[in-house]
Amino acid sequence: MKKIVTLAAALAMPLLTATAFAACTLEAxxxxxxxxxxxxxxxxxxxxxxxxxxxxxRTCLDTEAAAANAAAPKDxxxxxxxxxxxTTSTAYNTSIDKQAALAARxxxxxxxxxxxxxx
Numbered sequence: 001m002k003k004i005v006t007l008a009a010a011l012a013m014p015l016l017t018a019t020a021f022a023a024c025t026l027e028a029x030x031x032x033x034x035x036x037x038x039x040x041x042x043x044x045x046x047x048x049x050x051x052x053x054x055x056x057x058r059t060c061l062d063t064e065a066a067a068a069n070a071a072a073p074k075d076x077x078x079x080x081x082x083x084x085x086x087t088t089s090t091a092y093n094t095s096i097d098k099q100a101a102l103a104a105r106x107x108x109x110x111x112x113x114x115x116x117x118x119x
Contacts, residue, residue, distance in 0.1 A: 024061050032050075035111065036113070037116070069084070
């Protein structure tokens with residue numbers, strides 16, 4: 001009987017962790033201005049927004065993961081722990097990948113801004 005309960009808990013854990021992270025939402029990406037026509041103030045504001053993008057989301061993930069770890073049953077299986085950690089890591093890494101792609105687009109705008117200023 002204990003094995004059945006443990007197995008059921010292990011199978012349900014990824015669903016519960018996904019629900020726990022439902023409170024965490026990744027905000028909309030900041031828009032990147034056209035570097036060839038943007039002002040310095042626009043570029044600075046965008047730089048700050050790109051650097052901050054995803055920070056609140058990742059903080060939320062860390063908080064939710066800590067809460068999920070604290071609420072986990074003492075007899076939790078290694079598989080359930082690994083599933084919970086994988087869910088957190090995937091969400092965290094996805095937000096980092098999105099931020100990196102956003103930063104790459106911003107860097108292209110910076111190049112266009114510098115080229116326009118050189119004229």
